[in-house]
Amino acid sequence: MTSSLTDGQRDELHKSMLEYFQRSGYSDCFEALQKESGQEGFVVDPKARYVGLLEKKWTGVVRLQKRVMELEQRNQQLQEELASAPTSRRAATLTDWVPRNPPRHTLSGHRSQVSRATFHPVFSQVVSASDDAMIKVWDWETGDFEKTLKGHTKAVHDVDFDSKGNLLASCSSDMTIKVWDTNDDYKNTKTLFGHDHSVSAVKFMPGDDFLVSAGRDRTIRIWDLKTGFCARTLIGHSDWVRWITPSEDGRLLASCSTDQTARIWDFASGETKVELRGHDHVVETIAFAPITAYAALRDLGGITGINSTTPGQFVATGGRDKLIKIWDAVSGQCLKTLSGHDNWVRGLCWAPNGAFLLSCSDDKTVKVWDLKAGARCSKTIEAHDHFVTGISWARAKTEVGPRPDGVVENGTSGSANKTEVKTVNAVVTTSVDLTVKIWTP
Numbered sequence: 427m428t429s430s431l432t433d434g435q436r437d438e439l440h441k442s443m444l445e446y447f448q449r450s451g452y453s454d455c456f457e458a459l460q461k462e463s464g465q466e467g468f469v470v471d472p473k474a475r476y477v478g479l480l481e482k483k484w485t486g487v488v489r490l491q492k493r494v495m496e497l498e499q500r501n502q503q504l505q506e507e508l509a510s511a512p513t514s515r516r517a518a519t520l521t522d523w524v525p526r527n528p529p530r531h532t533l534s535g536h537r538s539q540v541s542r543a544t545f546h547p548v549f550s551q552v553v554s555a556s557d558d559a560m561i562k563v564w565d566w567e568t569g570d571f572e573k574t575l576k577g578h579t580k581a582v583h584d585v586d587f588d589s590k591g592n593l594l595a596s597c598s599s600d601m602t603i604k605v606w607d608t609n610d611d612y613k614n615t616k617t618l619f620g621h622d623h624s625v626s627a628v629k630f631m632p633g634d635d636f637l638v639s640a641g642r643d644r645t646i647r648i649w650d651l652k653t654g655f656c657a658r659t660l661i662g663h664s665d666w667v668r669w670i671t672p673s674e675d676g677r678l679l680a681s682c683s684t685d686q687t688a689r690i691w692d693f694a695s696g697e698t699k700v701e702l703r704g705h706d707h708v709v710e711t712i713a714f715a716p717i718t719a720y721a722a723l724r725d726l727g728g729i730t731g732i733n734s735t736t737p738g739q740f741v742a743t744g745g746r747d748k749l750i751k752i753w754d755a756v757s758g759q760c761l762k763t764l765s766g767h768d769n770w771v772r773g774l775c776w777a778p779n780g781a782f783l784l785s786c787s788d789d790k791t792v793k794v795w796d797l798k799a800g801a802r803c804s805k806t807i808e809a810h811d812h813f814v815t816g817i818s819w820a821r822a823k824t825e826v827g828p829r830p831d832g833v834v835e836n837g838t839s840g841s842a843n844k845t846e847v848k849t850v851n852a853v854v855t856t857s858v859d860l861t862v863k864i865w866t867p
Contacts, residue, residue, distance in 0.1 A: 438475075438476050438479070440459065440463040440465055441465070441468070441474070441476040442476040442477075442479035442480050443459060443480065444456055444459055444460060444463075444465060444468055444470070445470045445474075445476055445477055445478075445479075446480045446481075447459065448470055449470075522779070522781060523851060523867050524777070524782055524784070524794045524805060525784070525792060525794075525807055525853045525865035526805070526807065526865070527807055527808065529809075529863040529864055529865050530566075530569075530852075530864045530865060530866040531566065531569035531863070531864040532861050532862075532863050532864075533552075533554070533562075533564050533566075533569060533571070533861060533862040533863070533864070534860065534861050535562055535571055536554065536556040536558050536560065536562065536860050536861075536862075537556075537558040537560075537860070538556050538557035538558035538581070538860065539556065539557045539812075539813075539815065539857070539858040539859075539860065540554050540555070540556045540557075540815065540816075540856035540857060540858075540860060540861065540862055541555050541556060541557060541581070541582065541583050541584065541815050541816060541856060542554070542555045542583065542584045542585060542815065542816040542818075542856055543555070543585070543816060543818060543854045543855075543856050543862050544585050544586055544587060544818055544854075545566070545587075545818065545820035545852065545854065546587055546591045546608075547587055547588075547589060547590065547591045547820075548590070548591045549591065550565055550566055550567040550568075551563055551564065551565060551566065551572070552564050552566040552820075552854055552862070552864065553585050553587075553594060554585070554856060554862045555582035555583060555584060555585045555596060556581070556582060556860075557581035557582075558581075559576075559578045559579060559580055559581060559582060559598070559600075560574050560575070560576065560578075560582070561574070561575035561576075561578075561582055561585060561594075561596055561606075562574050562575070563575070563612065564862065566852060566854070566864045569864070573611075573612065575596075575606060575612050575614075577604055577614045577617075578596065578598040578600050578602070578604065579598075579600045580598050580599035580600040580624075581598060581599045581624075582596055582597070582598045583597055583598060583599065583624070583625065583626050583627065584596065584597050584625075584626065584627045584628050584629075585628075586628055586629050586630055587608075587630070588630045588634040589630065589632070589633075589634055590634070591608055592607070592608055592609055592634075593605055593606065593607060593608065593630075593634070593651075594606040594608055594612065595628045595629075595630060595637055596628065597625035597626070597627065597628040597639055597641075598624070598625060599624040599625075601619070601621045601622065601623060601624065601625060601641075602617050602618060602619055602621075602625070603617070603618040603621075603625055603628055603637065603639055603649070604616065604617050604618075605617075605618070605637075605651070616651075616654050618637070618639075618649055618654055618656070620647055620649075620656040620659075621639065621641040621642075621643050621645070621647065622641075622643040622645075623641055623642035623643040623666075624641060624642040625639050625640070625641045625642075626640055626641055626642060626666070626667065626668055626669065627639065627640045627667075627668070627669045627670045627671075628640075628670075629670060629671055629672055631648075631672050631676050631693070632672060632674065632675060632676035633676060634651070635650070635651055635652070636648055636649060636650060636651060636657070637649040637651060638670055638672060638679060639670065640667035640668070640669065640670035640681055641666075641667060642666040642667075644661070644663050644664065644665060644666065644667060644683075645659050645660065645661055645667065646659070646660040646661075646663075646667055646670055646679065646681055646691070647659050647660070648660070648693075648696075658696055660679075660691060660696050662689055662691075662698050663681065663683040663685050663687070663689065664683075664685045665683050665684035665685040666683060666684040666685075667681050667682070667683050668682050668683055668684060668708065668709065668710055668711070669681065669682050669709075669710065669711050669712050670712075671712060671713060671714060672693070672714075673714050673737045673738035674714065674716070674717075674737035674738070675736075675737045675738070676693060677692070677693055677694070677737070677738060678690055678691065678692065678693060678699070678714075678737075678738040678755070679691040679693055680712045680713075680714055680738075680741050680755070681712065682709035682710065682711065682712040682743055682745075683708075683709060684708045684709075686703070686705050686706065686707060686708065686709060686745075687701055687702060687703050687705075687709065688701075688702040688705075688709050688712050688741070688743045688753075689701050689702065690702070690738070690741070690755050700755060700756070700757075700758040701758065702741075702743065702751075702753050702755075702758055702760075704751055704760050704763075705743065705745040705747050705749065705751065706745075706747045707745050707746035707747040708745055708746040709743050709744070709745040709746075710744055710745055710746060710770060710771060710772050710773075711743065711744045711745075711771065711772060711773050711774050712741060712742070712743045712744075712774070713741065713742050713774040713775060713776060714737065714738055714740070714741050714755070714776075715739070715740040715741060715742065715752075715776055715780070715783075716776050716778060716780050717735050717737060717739075717780070718778065718779050718780030718781075719740065719776060719780030719781075719783075719797060720734075720735065720739060720740065720780070721780075722780060722781070722797035722798050723739075723740045723752065723761065723797065726752065726761055726762050726797065726800065726801055727752075727754060727759070727761035727762070729754070729761075738755055739754070739755055739756060740752065740753065740754060740755055740761075741753050741755045742774050742776070742783055743774075744771030744772070744773070744774050744785055745770070745771055746770045746771075748765065748767045748768065748769060748770065748771060748787075749763055749764065749765055749767075749771065750763070750764040750765075750767075750771055750774065750783070750785055750795070751763050751764070752764070752783075752801065762801050764783075764785075764795055764801055764803070766793055766803045766806075767785065767787040767789050767791070767793065768787070768789040769787050769788035769789040769813075770787060770788040770813075771785055771786075771787050772786055772787055772788060772813065772814060772815050772816065773785065773786040773814070773815065773816040773817040773818075773855075774786075774817070775817050775818055775819045775853070776819070777819065778819065780797065781796070781797060781798060782794050782795060782796060782797065782804075783795040783797065783801070784817055784819065784853070785817070786809065786814035786815070786816065786817040786855055787813075787814060788813040788814070790808065790809065790810050790811065790812060790813065790814060790857075791806050791807060791808055791809055791814065792806075792807040792809045792814060792817060792855060793805070793806050793807075794806075794807075809855050809857075809863065810855065810857035810858075810859050810861065810863065811857070811859040812857050812858040812859035813857060813858040814855055814856070814857050815856045815857055815858060816855065816856040817853065817854070817855050817856075818853070818854050819852075819853050820851075820852045820853070820854070851866060851867055852864060852865065852866045853865040853866075
């Protein structure tokens with residue numbers, strides 16, 4: 427067999443073997459190799475490069491083998507991610523996109539934990555609420571900080587835009603709700619008083635004529651935005667109402683509470699339609715499923731003979747028992763319990779295409795639950811360095827025009843009234859680590 431080594435390499439190999447044999451006390455091997463390799467009279471030079479060469483080569487090969495195995499494993503992981511998420515911004519409109527590390531931007535500036543964040547429905551702005559009593563406005567595409575809104579005197583727990591992005595609502599431990607005019611440099615135009623304790627959540631109702639809020643005073647309040655007065659108070663929970671959200675058509679409200687229950691309310695009558703019982707601890711969050719998820723959820727629950735596309739048919743809850751539950755919001759039946767988080771579940775959001783449910787937790791992770799695969803956890807993202815307090819998905823076709831701060835979106839020149847259709851693909855998470863993170867394709 428012809429050797430692939432050069433004469434110099436072969437000579438160095440022989441000398442390294444002779445040095446190894448001599449050092450190891452293999453005198454017979456040393457003498458045999460010395461004779462057969464034509465190295466009679468060979469004396470080891472302690473300073474020569476061949477000294478210890480065999481051990482170095484051997485351990486080097488082992489390290490390389492380990493590295494190759496690690497790279498092969500990483501390549502397999504990337505292949506799996508490639509199958510479920512776009513790898514470039516050109517693929518931003520793909521329907522199967524889910525967040526993956528690294529985040530596009532990590533936004534820092536708050537001085538205390540960040541409780542929640544929400545996207546502007548038209549422009550590339552995201553607004554965050556914090557226990558430092560501040561609200562901050564960011565450009566999520568560039569990662570630039572834009573402004574701070576001051577007005578609350580205690581921790582701000584939630585923020586929400588109306589459907590057109592003309593108004594922003596915020597709520598706080600100072601027992602107030604504030605409304606900010608985005609078209610007038612985010613000027614505070616209304617302050618709503620009525621809750622007797624911390625206000626934990628606030629949402630615009632579809633149509634933007636009403637606000638709905640929930641608080642530690644155990645009540646849900648509906649506010650008339652024209653007058654600024656509380657139009658109705660819903661009472662049913664026996665403890666702190668943690669979260670509130672309306673259905674897409676505004677017919678229903680979903681709430682959850684420290685009393686370990688969730689409720690579905692009829693907005694028109696203010697009556698409880700269904701009470702959801704099953705969690706063994708505080709229920710922190712609740713979210714209506716989009717209509718696009720209905721087919722997968724019916725399969726999940728074995729529901730047949732029903733093909734309704736009315737908003738508000740299904741809802742998901744998450745709690746301090748570390749569980750996520752998916753419910754039939756009409757019958758009150760629990761369709762599926764999802765376990766996997768190692769700490770409190772703090773936030774939920776549905777992918778707009780109905781394929782995934784995203785959750786965030788005090789275990790510092792975001793989990794992706796694949797509904798078409800039986801709602802199994804298909805991905806876990808190490809999202810923050812501390813508890814993850816909230817998660818929100820922005821994906822909508824919008825008309826893009828002049829921004830409320832006067833900046834023309836995407837650097838478009840010419841008429842400020844020019845509009846275009848734009849698809850938004852982004853997820854925002856907030857954390858006790860004082861940061862806001864933006865996740866995009």
